[in-house]
Amino acid sequence: SAVISQKPSRDICQRGTSLTIQCQVDSQVTMMFWYRQQPGQSLTLIATANQGSEATYESGFVIDKFPISRPNLTFSTLTVSNMSPEDSSIYLCSAVRSSYNEQFFGPGTRLTVL
Amino acid sequence: GENVEQHPSTLSVQEGDSAVIKCTYSDSASNYFPWYKQELGKRPQLIIDIRSNVGEKKDQRIAVTLNKTAKHFSLHITETQPEDSAVYFCAASKGTSGTYKYIFGTGTRLKVLA
Numbered sequence: 241s242a243v244i245s246q247k248p249s250r251d252i253c254q255r256g257t258s259l260t261i262q263c264q265v266d267s268q269v270t271m272m273f274w275y276r277q278q279p280g281q282s283l284t285l286i287a288t289a290n291q292g293s294e295a296t297y298e299s300g301f302v303i304d305k306f307p308i309s310r311p312n313l314t315f316s317t318l319t320v321s322n323m324s325p326e327d328s329s330i331y332l333c334s335a336v337r338s339s340y341n342e343q344f345f346g347p348g349t350r351l352t353v354l
Numbered sequence: 355g356e357n358v359e360q361h362p363s364t365l366s367v368q369e370g371d372s373a374v375i376k377c378t379y380s381d382s383a384s385n386y387f388p389w390y391k392q393e394l395g396k397r398p399q400l401i402i403d404i405r406s407n408v409g410e411k412k413d414q415r416i417a418v419t420l421n422k423t424a425k426h427f428s429l430h431i432t433e434t435q436p437e438d439s440a441v442y443f444c445a446a447s448k449g450t451s452g453t454y455k456y457i458f459g460t461g462t463r464l465k466v467l468a
Binding site: 270271273281282283284285288332336341342343344345346347348 | 396458
């Protein structure tokens, strides 16, 4: 299995600011994803982080609000821009190796926007 | 669009009894079906998975069954223990025949009563 770390683990931010979340995987993976999980809810896919190219966003999520980078095979960032209290959630990254479809999740970043 | 329905949303069982959680998927091209366990404040952890060329898979007290014709798959936990209490998510994916994107069910909160 892959070991995935995220930074920060939690943050409290002011409305209108931005936060960048980092995701690091311990070995090369094919796919990396970013999810949002509201308290007591399921996981909602934000986007697929593509290495060296623009991320692929799901319906309801746009690049201006959630810019994503993936400069190499083991690292990705998600920025939550111009935050509002509605952005308060847990943000998780995940990774997949091409040899198997199994997704491993990072520990999550708990974001609170005041 | 692609959809995964999961039932029940909550399930309470007595310790030692069995628990069954059911999911139905909409995309007939789905070929990989993982189950995740998420304890409070923790990341989702893969507990078992099944591919579309297999009808059943078992790992100790946990088993998963798949009915491709009906597009149903189920998680079975036998001899439940208090530490099985958590939220369980099913997911469906097209794996190597498409993206590795997962569509998650809405989750089942399992409580095992001692």
